[in-house]
Amino acid sequence: MKKFIPLEEGDYYLSPEGYKVFTKQYHLKRGYCCKSGCRHCPYGFDKNRD
Numbered sequence: 001m002k003k004f005i006p007l008e009e010g011d012y013y014l015s016p017e018g019y020k021v022f023t024k025q026y027h028l029k030r031g032y033c034c035k036s037g038c039r040h041c042p043y044g045f046d047k048n049r050d
Contacts, residue, residue, distance in 0.1 A: 005030055
């Protein structure tokens, strides 16, 4: 089961389209790569390459 991580200031911002975009800060708190091709992935995953 995945652990719940409460959102804090700086964990995300809203895109012009209204979507939540998680920041590097949030991804590091989460502690793993979800392999979804996130815009700010600090783990180096590239869904076009991997």
